[in-house]
Amino acid sequence: MADLVIEGEVLIEAPVEVVWRTITEPDQMSQWFADRVELIVEPGAHGYMGFGDQGGPVVVETVDPPTRFSFRWNHPREEEPVTGNSMLVEFTLTPEGNERTRLRVTESGHELLAWPDAEKQRYADEHRGGWAEYLDRLGGVVAKHLSG
Amino acid sequence: MTAQADDELWSAIGDPSRRRVLDLLVSHGAVSASWLAGHVPFSRQAVSKHLAVLEQAGLVSRRKQGREVLYQVEADRLDQAARAMGDLAAQWDRRLATIKRLAEAAHAEAKKKGEDP
Numbered sequence: 159m160a161d162l163v164i165e166g167e168v169l170i171e172a173p174v175e176v177v178w179r180t181i182t183e184p185d186q187m188s189q190w191f192a193d194r195v196e197l198i199v200e201p202g203a204h205g206y207m208g209f210g211d212q213g214g215p216v217v218v219e220t221v222d223p224p225t226r227f228s229f230r231w232n233h234p235r236e237e238e239p240v241t242g243n244s245m246l247v248e249f250t251l252t253p254e255g256n257e258r259t260r261l262r263v264t265e266s267g268h269e270l271l272a273w274p275d276a277e278k279q280r281y282a283d284e285h286r287g288g289w290a291e292y293l294d295r296l297g298g299v300v301a302k303h304l305s306g
Numbered sequence: 307m308t309a310q311a312d313d314e315l316w317s318a319i320g321d322p323s324r325r326r327v328l329d330l331l332v333s334h335g336a337v338s339a340s341w342l343a344g345h346v347p348f349s350r351q352a353v354s355k356h357l358a359v360l361e362q363a364g365l366v367s368r369r370k371q372g373r374e375v376l377y378q379v380e381a382d383r384l385d386q387a388a389r390a391m392g393d394l395a396a397q398w399d400r401r402l403a404t405i406k407r408l409a410e411a412a413h414a415e416a417k418k419k420g421e422d423p
Contacts, residue, residue, distance in 0.1 A: 164391065166398040170406045172413035180409040190404035257413075261405065263398055 163266040174253040178224035225251045318363035324356045336376040
């Protein structure tokens with residue numbers, strides 16, 4: 159079964175080692191990711207990410223400094239994360255010269271929806287629009303005559 | 307919506323062939339399985355399978371018109387999927403922007419120290 163993948167990329171005016179520290183050091187991670195980050199960056203290490211009063215376990219998968227870092231999350235608390243019960247977040251860092259780094263992130267997995275209930279309710283309540291975005295994201299054709 | 311329904315939704319649109327079928331339904335409205343089979347590079351049998359998965363996930367519904375069965379997208383459900391994906395992507399865009407800001411500030415700081423110890 160194919161996974162759904164969210165991708166993002168950014169070009170950073172900093173050397174790859176600096177970007178690596180930004181994405182892997184817990185005190186840095188707590189500035190761009192979760193409010194509370196308890197993590198040892200070693201393959202197989204179990205940690206925790208807190209978002210306000212919510213949060214969940216994280217398991218580090220790949221640590222290959224300074225170019226690859228990945229972890230799994232959003233798996234059920236009592237289970238080990240594997241393909242099929244978790245989301246995999248993968249960072250790839252590519253140096254472009256000495257002072258510039260391309261950072262790419264993908265989030266993929268089977269259970270892509272880990273929204274809070276309030277969000278689900280909002281989606282359930284709002285039923286308009288969204289076509290353009292859908293087509294954008296899924297690489298489809300423009301559906302002008304269906305919008306009416 | 308239940309967790310199981312979420313799973314069905316994401317696995318339904320996670321497959322490129324099914325997205326092709328969805329795209330055709332979005333752009334052409336209600337069409338038959340045979341018509342779809344004529345517009346995709348896979349078999350009529352595969353089309354039926356994909357339609358069944360899409361129907362199970364609530365993304366597609368069918369209705370009878372004369373002797374034909376026509377398939378159409380369920381706008382609400384598709385919209386829901388699109389928004390969820392858009393939100394996730396936007397979340398990562400924000401995170402990447404923050405990483406960029408942090409890394410560039412750290413680098414600028416280190417350079418300043420290096421030049422003026």
